[in-house]
Amino acid sequence: MKRLCFLYLLLPILGFSQDGERYLKDCASLMAMNRTAQSMFFYSTKREKGRLDTLSASARNDRFRAFNYVWRRDYEQAALWLEKTASQYPKEHGIIGEIYLSTLRDYLRALAHFEAYDTQTPTFDDLINHNPVSYMSGLAYRGLGDHRKAIELFSKAIDSLTIKHGAEWVNYRHFVSRAVSYIATQQPEKALADLANSTKNFNRSALVQYHRGRALLLLNRPAEARTAFQDASFFVKALRAERTGDYQEDNANPVYESEIDEALTNLKKLNH
Amino acid sequence: MKRILLLMLCLVGWPGFMWAQTPTREQLTGTWIGVHTEWDNDFVCTLPTYIRLDSDNTYHLGMVDGSASELTSTWAVRGDTVRLDTIHFSPRLVSVQDDLLRIGTTYPMIFRKFTPIEIDSVNTHQQLDGRIWQSDSLIISLYANGRASLEKRITKHRTAHFWKLARFGSSLFLVIHGNQYDRNGGYKFLWQLSSVQAKKMQAIGWNRYAVATETFQFVQNLAPGDSCRPSGFQLCDNCFDRTWHTTSLSHSEERYTLNQLIGKHHQPAIQAGQSGLVKIEFVVNCQGKSGLYTVSSVGDDYCPKVFDSRITNHLLTICRDHIAINSVLRTSDKPGTDPQDIAVSLTFRYRDGQLIDILP
Numbered sequence: 001m002k003r004l005c006f007l008y009l010l011l012p013i014l015g016f017s018q019d020g021e022r023y024l025k026d027c028a029s030l031m032a033m034n035r036t037a038q039s040m041f042f043y044s045t046k047r048e049k050g051r052l053d054t055l056s057a058s059a060r061n062d063r064f065r066a067f068n069y070v071w072r073r074d075y076e077q078a079a080l081w082l083e084k085t086a087s088q089y090p091k092e093h094g095i096i097g098e099i100y101l102s103t104l105r106d107y108l109r110a111l112a113h114f115e116a117y118d119t120q121t122p123t124f125d126d127l128i129n130h131n132p133v134s135y136m137s138g139l140a141y142r143g144l145g146d147h148r149k150a151i152e153l154f155s156k157a158i159d160s161l162t163i164k165h166g167a168e169w170v171n172y173r174h175f176v177s178r179a180v181s182y183i184a185t186q187q188p189e190k191a192l193a194d195l196a197n198s199t200k201n202f203n204r205s206a207l208v209q210y211h212r213g214r215a216l217l218l219l220n221r222p223a224e225a226r227t228a229f230q231d232a233s234f235f236v237k238a239l240r241a242e243r244t245g246d247y248q249e250d251n252a253n254p255v256y257e258s259e260i261d262e263a264l265t266n267l268k269k270l271n272h
Numbered sequence: 273m274k275r276i277l278l279l280m281l282c283l284v285g286w287p288g289f290m291w292a293q294t295p296t297r298e299q300l301t302g303t304w305i306g307v308h309t310e311w312d313n314d315f316v317c318t319l320p321t322y323i324r325l326d327s328d329n330t331y332h333l334g335m336v337d338g339s340a341s342e343l344t345s346t347w348a349v350r351g352d353t354v355r356l357d358t359i360h361f362s363p364r365l366v367s368v369q370d371d372l373l374r375i376g377t378t379y380p381m382i383f384r385k386f387t388p389i390e391i392d393s394v395n396t397h398q399q400l401d402g403r404i405w406q407s408d409s410l411i412i413s414l415y416a417n418g419r420a421s422l423e424k425r426i427t428k429h430r431t432a433h434f435w436k437l438a439r440f441g442s443s444l445f446l447v448i449h450g451n452q453y454d455r456n457g458g459y460k461f462l463w464q465l466s467s468v469q470a471k472k473m474q475a476i477g478w479n480r481y482a483v484a485t486e487t488f489q490f491v492q493n494l495a496p497g498d499s500c501r502p503s504g505f506q507l508c509d510n511c512f513d514r515t516w517h518t519t520s521l522s523h524s525e526e527r528y529t530l531n532q533l534i535g536k537h538h539q540p541a542i543q544a545g546q547s548g549l550v551k552i553e554f555v556v557n558c559q560g561k562s563g564l565y566t567v568s569s570v571g572d573d574y575c576p577k578v579f580d581s582r583i584t585n586h587l588l589t590i591c592r593d594h595i596a597i598n599s600v601l602r603t604s605d606k607p608g609t610d611p612q613d614i615a616v617s618l619t620f621r622y623r624d625g626q627l628i629d630i631l632p
Binding site for chain 2: 024
């Protein structure tokens with residue numbers, strides 16, 4: 001995202017300026033940008049690669065190098081550096097697994113890294129960017145279509161926190177993920193229970209209302225489902241107004257405005 | 273002694289060493305013509321501006337072709353710091369070497385020392401207008417209606433633009449700008465004309481390696497019916513790089529629409545062993561024409577792998593016939609501005625010939 005913001009800043013300077021006045025202002029802006037030496041080159045990928053090549057080997061530097069290849073969509077080099085980083089610095093297994101899961105959608109490799117990460121402290125559900133590794137593994141199994149195993153792992157992450165501190169301390173997105181798997185395995189009541197807990201923790205969620213609508217449809221309660229989808233539609237528009245860019249409540253469970261509209265349209269068709 | 277000699281040789285042989293010195297006030301005084309901005313190691317864009325640093329500390333920033341009012345302020349050198357207008361550059365970020373002024377290290381801006389060469393504009397226009405000229409590497413056709421074409425002699429790749437002569441003091445610049453559609457799209461290059469004769473002209477500019485004087489020989493007059501057309505797909509923007517222009521779809525609404533579109537047109541074909549990632553990249557220009565398609569792929573082990581051509585051709589057809597022409601790609605265009613060229617990169621994950629995921 002940082003890269004993206006930076007690009008929006010630079011694109012007008014880069015070219016396609018409409019007239020000389022604009023060109024001149026852009027040139028002055030670029031000079032101002034050049035007043036200091038930046039430590040990273042963002043979109044100048046080859047210059048950035050040159051910089052990374054000069055850095056000494058460390059977990060952080062090697063991870064940066066791997067991420068740079070991922071970002072450039074050089075998948076061969078990306079996998080090479082991801083594996084190299086994880087093998088040399090075992091604590092990196094977690095974040096490397098997350099890249100395989102969320103960016104490369106390689107669920108088998110993601111699971112292998114999550115397992116390697118988790119076995120380092122067998123008695124503790126380690127965290128990867130504030131998410132328990134069991135939850136991340138659940139997402140990987142869900143990606144493979146194994147919802148039952150996913151539910152088992154989501155439950156491990158959710159239940160331990162609920163027992164220790166109460167359901168209000170569980171990230172509402174974790175309840176949503178388990179609800180999605182409950183819906184996929186035709187267990188809408190359990191999904192609704194999870195979504196009710198989600199709502200307690202964030203009551204303006206389009207994501208929660210959308211999946212509530214889906215669960216209610218499975219229970220053949222179309223009137224309530226419509227209300228849920230309408231709420232989802234309202235919240236997603238409100239979020240769009242509040243946020244900039246392509247904001248998603250949860251990248252692991254993206255919900256799109258058109259998807260909600262389609263659900264409402266399908267409900268109308270059902271009634272006719 | 274040997275060590276000192278070696279150290280000295282290393283320093284002299286290292287171009288960055290000379291660049292790193294802050295120039296003196298005397299070195300900076302004068303007029304500097306924009307050459308290009310280095311956006312990346314292999315991506316430069318023409319810089320159509322000039323800087324004039326007067327000995328009375330007056331600083332001027334303007335467009336070489338006079339298309340904007342000059343900005344005027346002051347400049348100074350104090351110790352190892354240079355100030356241009358209100359911008360105080362960190363030490364060694366402004367440097368001079370071999371008559372080239374280099375500003376910054378992040379996106380370095382390169383200017384060349386300007387030497388005026390008096391050229392008659394009326395006579396020059398008559399000599400250039402409606403004629404074809406060629407250098408060792410390039411053929412330039414300058415049409416009477418203001419259009420121009422540039423053809424690389426080796427590849428025969430031809431692009432269409434516009435041309436004009438711009439007066440800069442007593443000097444004259446040949447400016448090639450715009451694209452096949454209109455005068456937008458920025459500057460292709462600006463060459464300072466050093467001599468123009470009936471059969472030969474010479475111009476100073478960047479030749480991909482250095483600032484040099486390029487010689488163009490007269491080839492022939494353009495025939496009245498000759499048209500200025502590109503030889504194939506042409507971008508609108510004269511300053512284009514895939515990385516910088518790739519539209520980021522991430523988890524946006526546009527991504528959802530594209531996924532739906534791909535899902536609608538993709539025909540599954542189970543083929544054992546056809547697993548891994550297929551990446552398709554292409555560019556859609558400002559008028560919606562697409563080109564520069566590339567396909568690359570890796571297997572599940574992330575080693576290069578050639579997929580069955582039925583899979584890659586099918587994906588190419590979907591991209592060409594359904595995605596490239598879809599207006600959803602244009603939603604990033606800012607309201608009130610002309611559409612820009614867009615680079616698209618899509619990666620598909622396959623398992624045994626089945627499309628199982630589209631990477632974000």
